[in-house]
Amino acid sequence: MIENNKQTVVALVENKPGVLNRVASLFRRRNFNVDSLTVGRTHKPYISRMTIVVDAARVDGRRIAANLFKLVNVIDVKLVSEEPYVSRDLALIKVRTDDADSRNAVTLICERYPARIVDIGTKVAIIEITAQEDIVEALINELEPIGIVEMVRTGVVAMGRGVRILDVDADYEPSIVSSQENGNYQAYSV
Amino acid sequence: MLLTGAEIVMECLIREGVEVMFGYPGGAILPVYDAMTKYPQLRHVLVRHEQGAAHMADGYARATGKVGVAIATSGPGATNLVTGIGTAMLDSSPIVCITGQVTRGAIGSDAFQEIDITGITLPITKHNYLVNDTRELAYIIREAFHIARTGRPGPVLVDIPKDVQNEKVEFEYPEGPIRLPGYRPPSAADDDQLAAALELIKQAKKPIILAGHGILMSGASNELRELSERAQIPVTLTLLGKGAMPENHPLCVGMMGMHGAAACNYAIQEADLLIALGMRFDDRVTGNLKTYSPNSRKIHVDIDPSEINKNVKVDVGIAGDVRTVMGQLLTKLPAKQHAEWIARIRDWQEDGDERDILHYESEGKLYGAQVINDLWKYTGGDAVTVSDVGQHQMLEAQYYPHQRPATMLTSGGLGTMGFGLPAAIGAKFGKPDEEVWAIVGDGGFQMTMAELATAMQEGVKVNIVILNNAFLGMVRQWQEFFYEERYQATPMFNPDFIKLAEAYGIPAMRVTRRDQIEESVRFARSHETTVLIEYVIEKEEIVYPMVPAGADLHNMLRRPKPGEKQS
Numbered sequence A: 001m002i003e004n005n006k007q008t009v010v011a012l013v014e015n016k017p018g019v020l021n022r023v024a025s026l027f028r029r030r031n032f033n034v035d036s037l038t039v040g041r042t043h044k045p046y047i048s049r050m051t052i053v054v055d056a057a058r059v060d061g062r063r064i065a066a067n068l069f070k071l072v073n074v075i076d077v078k079l080v081s082e083e084p085y086v087s088r089d090l091a092l093i094k095v096r097t098d099d100a101d102s103r104n105a106v107t108l109i110c111e112r113y114p115a116r117i118v119d120i121g122t123k124v125a126i127i128e129i130t131a132q133e134d135i136v137e138a139l140i141n142e143l144e145p146i147g148i149v150e151m152v153r154t155g156v157v158a159m160g161r162g163v164r165i166l167d168v169d170a171d172y173e174p175s176i177v178s179s180q181e182n183g184n185y186q187a188y189s190v
Numbered sequence B: 001m002l003l004t005g006a007e008i009v010m011e012c013l014i015r016e017g018v019e020v021m022f023g024y025p026g027g028a029i030l031p032v033y034d035a036m037t038k039y040p041q042l043r044h045v046l047v048r049h050e051q052g053a054a055h056m057a058d059g060y061a062r063a064t065g066k067v068g069v070a071i072a073t074s075g076p077g078a079t080n081l082v083t084g085i086g087t088a089m090l091d092s093s094p095i096v097c098i099t100g101q102v103t104r105g106a107i108g109s110d111a112f113q114e115i116d117i118t119g120i121t122l123p124i125t126k127h128n129y130l131v132n133d134t135r136e137l138a139y140i141i142r143e144a145f146h147i148a149r150t151g152r153p154g155p156v157l158v159d160i161p162k163d164v165q166n167e168k169v170e171f172e173y174p175e176g177p178i179r180l181p182g183y184r185p186p187s188a189a190d191d192d193q194l195a196a197a198l199e200l201i202k203q204a205k206k207p208i209i210l211a212g213h214g215i216l217m218s219g220a221s222n223e224l225r226e227l228s229e230r231a232q233i234p235v236t237l238t239l240l241g242k243g244a245m246p247e248n249h250p251l252c253v254g255m256m257g258m259h260g261a262a263a264c265n266y267a268i269q270e271a272d273l274l275i276a277l278g279m280r281f282d283d284r285v286t287g288n289l290k291t292y293s294p295n296s297r298k299i300h301v302d303i304d305p306s307e308i309n310k311n312v313k314v315d316v317g318i319a320g321d322v323r324t325v326m327g328q329l330l331t332k333l334p335a336k337q338h339a340e341w342i343a344r345i346r347d348w349q350e351d352g353d354e355r356d357i358l359h360y361e362s363e364g365k366l367y368g369a370q371v372i373n374d375l376w377k378y379t380g381g382d383a384v385t386v387s388d389v390g391q392h393q394m395l396e397a398q399y400y401p402h403q404r405p406a407t408m409l410t411s412g413g414l415g416t417m418g419f420g421l422p423a424a425i426g427a428k429f430g431k432p433d434e435e436v437w438a439i440v441g442d443g444g445f446q447m448t449m450a451e452l453a454t455a456m457q458e459g460v461k462v463n464i465v466i467l468n469n470a471f472l473g474m475v476r477q478w479q480e481f482f483y484e485e486r487y488q489a490t491p492m493f494n495p496d497f498i499k500l501a502e503a504y505g506i507p508a509m510r511v512t513r514r515d516q517i518e519e520s521v522r523f524a525r526s527h528e529t530t531v532l533i534e535y536v537i538e539k540e541e542i543v544y545p546m547v548p549a550g551a552d553l554h555n556m557l558r559r560p561k562p563g564e565k566q567s
């Protein structure tokens, strides 16, 4: 249900310093309100991939896509939520489990979710869940009464279903590979 | 060939066809300045403030369509460019700014004159670079020019650490296509879009064209004229679109928007089809978006896909080069007639003419409108004019009709006071054979008048027209209309502009009567150097019509007809 008024944009970007800064600056400048933004590497060394989730009631995903596309370092943009797609959010949730009741409750709840307990002690347990965002939310709601003490989420990543493949030209590589990894200077922010 | 980074910069500029660079030296850019001594074919123009350098590069670019180049040192030199870069960004003007930066090792240490200029200019450049690796320098400069001039043009900044400028590396100019996988400006329309646009044009009874800066930048004036004539569609121009269609053409209605011709605004509001070509529905041309052209279908052609449906939702949005797309449309465009509609627009125009201040008794006063009108007359309407920002700018737009592209330069999007004089100097470098007139207000002139020295040192001739109303006139007008005439901080103490000019060795003349205007043009033409003419005009002139900010486009404040009472 939450998914319905959300739009998900995926961008392939050059894996260069400063690119995340450019994207963040664009959102700030255009006053685009973003629910979540994740960045990570891909199977191509020069390409990173961003997933951006926005609330469609507040900003049109197509406008975001059109503006992202203008950035020179953004190679391709797609509004994946226009067609069938898979999306996942990952959360680590630390809950209080300092008595038998709470330990039992946590175990039972986790069985009903694509979640597992990855660390458990006499005081707290860490639960890991990887699922669609609304399912993660549901788990969090159930754990709330037991006592969440710490939580972290990665933000949503998404991919279109089927054979529609978002990729760059096979032969793409930068004109010259910079020597920044020398490590003697760090010029760009982010 | 082993070259320093600084020499590589020069080699690349030469290959980009650069003739002139506008700049100001300082510690972090000294290697580049030193390299200039080995490349005398690249002319350097020493400005008096880096803002002037950016505006000159911008003026040069607008006058020629080529990329203008500005150079500054790190820190304060770079920050002084910022207003000029913003001006170029908002008006899509292709400039490349080269700034010095502290050495790579010192970056991030708050070193002397270190400033994060790529961070500062990130939102006001089309793209920018901090050069980390001297071997990348040639690629980056080539990309910078390519990005600046193609697609929707704009400013690009290249920040070069001093040790990169000094470092010697093997130089081989990169040949072959530029590899920018994420940079793919659109070009042509697809068949469905064309068919949809043509269908709307066929159905329309009251169509109107809105022609903008994009027409000039893509060189589509001929296509515009042909489209307009064949389908008998009247043309309105944005401020930056002036020159896109000869203004004496019977189908050219004039300028639209806040201070546009009333006929244009009425026509836009009543039209049943808007054909927006290379313009972006700025709030200064739309007024209240909720009531904007309520009964029209809309076609929008712009090279920037993010402009389509940004401010105004359209029926057919085509992201493409406006010249290419118009060429496509013309292959199938049928001839049409809209005699009734054109007659209706003509009525509005006649009404507007009657209200023209030129028809008023001037009672010994000298009006800015008269000055511009007479300058137009005595320069044969064929000068390159570069205006500053304010009432005089709008008067220029209203009373100096232009017949050719790239003959009217002004800061439209950012509305940067201080643009006029330096941009005129830049324009003159680009068009040495044309007569260039800078038309400025007493306020804006004083923001960049230091460039008078640049004009004299470089021996460049521009004719400077100061419309001196001893007011920040446009702000005063708003205070008169909307703040009950409380003239807070708008009356101006001014220097004696004639003496000021003399201090620079600039011939100058003061005009206080209309019958001196012809002579003032002769005076300007009689000197080889830059001249300055001050026109002491009526202090409280008003620029009509005016769409108050945010008001409906048709709800203009109009000047009453002679004999009529102000409503």
Ligand SMILES: Cc1ncc(C[n+]2csc(CCOP(=O)(O)OP(=O)(O)O)c2C)c(N)n1
Binding pocket: B388, B389, B390, B391, B392, B393, B415, B416, B417, B418, B440, B441, B442, B443, B444, B445, B467, B469, B471, B472, B473, B474, B475
């Ligand atoms: C750098 C800058 N500061 C402030 C303004 C706001 N502003 C717009 S028009 C204007 C008055 C301009 O006065 P002047 O140059 O004398 O021209 P006039 O309107 O009198 O013809 C001002 C202050 C601006 N456009 N640019």
Ligand SMILES: [Mg+2]
Binding pocket: B390, B441, B442, B443, B467, B468, B469, B470, B471, B472, B473
């Ligand atoms: Mg003034």
